[in-house]
Amino acid sequence: MNVKNWKDVPGVPMGKDVPGVTKRVLVGADDGAPVFAMRHFEIQPAATSPYHDHDWEHEVFVVAGEGELVGEDGSLPLKAGDAAYVAPGEKHCLRNSGAEVFSFLCVVPMRGEAPK
Amino acid sequence: MNVKNWKDVPGVPMGKDVPGVTKRVLVGADDGAPVFAMRHFEIQPAATSPYHDHDWEHEVFVVAGEGELVGEDGSLPLKAGDAAYVAPGEKHCLRNSGAEVFSFLCVVPMRGEAPK
Numbered sequence: 603m604n605v606k607n608w609k610d611v612p613g614v615p616m617g618k619d620v621p622g623v624t625k626r627v628l629v630g631a632d633d634g635a636p637v638f639a640m641r642h643f644e645i646q647p648a649a650t651s652p653y654h655d656h657d658w659e660h661e662v663f664v665v666a667g668e669g670e671l672v673g674e675d676g677s678l679p680l681k682a683g684d685a686a687y688v689a690p691g692e693k694h695c696l697r698n699s700g701a702e703v704f705s706f707l708c709v710v711p712m713r714g715e716a717p718k
Numbered sequence: 719m720n721v722k723n724w725k726d727v728p729g730v731p732m733g734k735d736v737p738g739v740t741k742r743v744l745v746g747a748d749d750g751a752p753v754f755a756m757r758h759f760e761i762q763p764a765a766t767s768p769y770h771d772h773d774w775e776h777e778v779f780v781v782a783g784e785g786e787l788v789g790e791d792g793s794l795p796l797k798a799g800d801a802a803y804v805a806p807g808e809k810h811c812l813r814n815s816g817a818e819v820f821s822f823l824c825v826v827p828m829r830g831e832a833p834k
Contacts, residue, residue: 603787603789603794603802603803603804603805603808603810604802604803605787605794605795605796605800605801605802606800606801607797607799607800607801608799608800608801609799628777628779628801629777629801629802629803633803634803634805635775635777635803635805636775636806637753637754637775637827638753638754638777638825638827640777640779640825642801658753659751659752659753661744661745661754661756661825663744663756663779663823665799671719671721673719678719678721680721681723683723683724683725683781684721684722684723684724685721685722685723685724685744685756685758686719686720686745687719687720687749687751688719689751690752692719694719707779707823709754709756709825711753
């Protein structure tokens with residue numbers, strides 16, 4: 603067993619194609635986790651994750667800030683304490699709709715964290 | 719996709735054998751989630767989850783309060799923003815070591831939420 607605070611995990615920028623988004627793997631393959639990975643993301647104001655789909659699910663929990671879960675049928679507001687489910691195959695993105703950093707967990711099956 | 723705040727999900731007391739512990743399934747089989755389930759727990763001051771083990775992992779994220787992750791080699795303190803990993807087979811419990819409610823997520827493979 604191990605414990606780490608998300609703020610102590612070095613953040614990794616998602617790259618120039620995804621500006622304003624930083625990722626931290628809180629629990630993953632390096633911890634020996636066999637089935638799923640818990641990641642933490644920070645999205646800066648007005649920034650967004652890519653609009654895309656994949657054949658694995660997301661389970662999201664909002665830590666701080668305000669955002670939106672955008673899908674094909676519109677968007678759902680997100681605030682601290684909200685849990686969101688995105689099914690496999692659903693197009694989606696998460697974007698910051700507020701003035702503060704939008705901070706959330708996104709749990710995925712291990713193949714979604716390290717796609718082969 | 720769907721969104722729900724943890725406070726809007728009715729809490730289920732864990733029963734008389736586990737006093738002071740309330741559970742909410744935030745994302746689970748009823749949402750169509752195929753691989754893992756995101757649950758939320760509240761543990762009252764001085765209360766604890768059962769000390770036990772099972773052959774699936776826990777991935778924990780502390781939302782509020784202070785607690786301890788207790789294992790065979792001692793205990794690790796837990797506070798808001800901490801992520802904890804408990805491997806399959808490790809004996810463990812989570813207990814509230816503070817004066818406020820200890821509130822955390824515990825993600826498990828689906829068979830850990832609804833053991834057959």
